[in-house]
Amino acid sequence: EEASGLVALAWETLGEGHQCGVEELAEALFGGRGPGECYTAFYLLALDRVYFRKRGRAFEARPLAQVQELKARLEEEEAQRRRVEAFAAAAAEALAQGEEGRPGEEQWLAGDHAWAVEALQHSVVDEARLTGGLMDALLEACGRPRTLHAALRLLQDLGAWGAHEMVQQRRLGVTARFPGEVRAQAEAVERAEFADPDAGRREDLTGLPLVTIDDASTREVDDGLSAEALGGGRARLWVHIADPTACVPLGSPMDLEARARATTVYLPPGPVPMFPHGLATGPFSLTAGQDRRAMSLCATLEEDGSLADCRVVPSTVRPTRRLTYEEADELHRPGEAG
Numbered sequence: 001e002e003a004s005g006l007v008a009l010a011w012e013t014l015g016e017g018h019q020c021g022v023e024e025l026a027e028a029l030f031g032g033r034g035p036g037e038c039y040t041a042f043y044l045l046a047l048d049r050v051y052f053r054k055r056g057r058a059f060e061a062r063p064l065a066q067v068q069e070l071k072a073r074l075e076e077e078e079a080q081r082r083r084v085e086a087f088a089a090a091a092a093e094a095l096a097q098g099e100e101g102r103p104g105e106e107q108w109l110a111g112d113h114a115w116a117v118e119a120l121q122h123s124v125v126d127e128a129r130l131t132g133g134l135m136d137a138l139l140e141a142c143g144r145p146r147t148l149h150a151a152l153r154l155l156q157d158l159g160a161w162g163a164h165e166m167v168q169q170r171r172l173g174v175t176a177r178f179p180g181e182v183r184a185q186a187e188a189v190e191r192a193e194f195a196d197p198d199a200g201r202r203e204d205l206t207g208l209p210l211v212t213i214d215d216a217s218t219r220e221v222d223d224g225l226s227a228e229a230l231g232g233g234r235a236r237l238w239v240h241i242a243d244p245t246a247c248v249p250l251g252s253p254m255d256l257e258a259r260a261r262a263t264t265v266y267l268p269p270g271p272v273p274m275f276p277h278g279l280a281t282g283p284f285s286l287t288a289g290q291d292r293r294a295m296s297l298c299a300t301l302e303e304d305g306s307l308a309d310c311r312v313v314p315s316t317v318r319p320t321r322r323l324t325y326e327e328a329d330e331l332h333r334p335g336e337a338g
Contacts, residue, residue: 007044011051011061019058049074080137087116088141094158102159105177109160117160120151125170166269174265176272181253186276189247189254189283196246196293198314205296206318210240212286216324219281220264220273224294224319233303240294240317244275244284288319 010028014020023033026041045052045059050070052059062070090113094102108117116138123135127148136146144150155161169175178186196202205226212224226238248255258274265272273280286292296315300308323331 004048004050007048007051011067014061016061016063016067019055019060021058025059080134084116084137084141087113087138091142091154091158099159105160108158109177117155117158120155121160121170124148124152124155124167127171164269166267169267169272174267174272176270176277178257178276179253182257183276185252185254186279190278194247194249198243198246202293202314202316203296205238205240205294205315206291208238208317209321210238210286210317210319211321211323212288212319213323213325213328216326219285220271221286221319221322222264222284224286224317230300234308235301237299237301239297239299240286240315241296242284242286243293243295243314244279246293247279247283248275286317286319288322291316291318293317 006029010025013028014025020028022038022042022045025045026037027033029041029044030037050062050067052061054060103111105117108114119134120138135151139146139150139154142154144154152161152165152167156163156165208226208228210224210226212221214221222242224240226240228236228238230236244258248258254275261272261274264274264280275284283292286294294315294317295312296317297310297312299310302308
């Protein structure tokens with residue numbers, strides 16, 4: 001800082017745009033042009049990144065606007081250096097706690113060092129080094145090699161990613177984590193009742209027997225079936241699909257996120273839901289014994305199986321029974337049932 005102050009003093013003394021040699025600068029700073037003064041002046045100029053620039057064998061004092069820009073850039077670099085050091089210290093503390101005491105991804109991304117964890121995650125997912133050398137700086141501060149594999153290992157060691165993290169899943173954009181505005185909207189939906197845009201035409205089908213068929217581990221039950229005998233060999237079949245639109249305004253953050261996801265994705269570690277978990281397995285799920293909103297397709301079939309008519313209506317349903325695939329198969333084989 002003292003050296004920078006001396007160069008700043010010379011810049012102010014000589015004035016912006018002034019060109020000078022080492023001797024003139026030495027005299028301006030130290031009152032002499034001897035070898036010692038000249039060497040010190042040259043050393044200060046070699047360290048300077050703000051006030052002077054080389055012009056052939058001379059040095060030119062930069063314009064004020066450029067000096068201010070360079071000073072701001074250096075201040076940003078220094079602030080970034082301190083942030084990197086703070087992250088490295090937090091990483092060392094987390095590693096010292098052992099696996100049981102380390103924060104998970106949610107805690108890292110909600111804390112002061114979320115920017116660093118996100119930077120490392122993006123670097124690994126994109127399979128590219130971050131611009132500006134940020135990934136290298138983070139890894140070097142943590143004592144790791146400056147490679148993408150080292151970034152992956154650091155995230156795993158910190159608990160920000162699991163030991164068997166499905167990186168390819170992240171590269172495809174399939175993530176169970178929802179943006180903050182979607183999570184906030186989900187919390188509001190769970191706390192309050194929203195006006196149903198289809199209330200005036202929603203049919204009450206709660207008296208209709210309704211069966212859902214899913215895997216035993218499924219918690220997000222989004223469809224069900226009903227059937228009615230009409231006589232004369234005719235039948236009416238219903239397919240009910242859970243309808244979240246009453247709670248998800250068109251164009252809202254949750255609506256846009258659900259459209260982007262399109263469906264719940266089932267992977268070995270677990271499902272990646274279309275809607276936040278609390279809603280997908282709660283009010284948006286066709287739970288037995290609970291009134292739920294649905295979109296219902298009604299198809300009337302003739303005795304020969306041909307389609308007589310069909311319609312789609314918003315409805316309120318009350319599932320009566322949940323079956324597993326195995327239980328449904330047993331119902332198709334009554335002679336084999338125990």
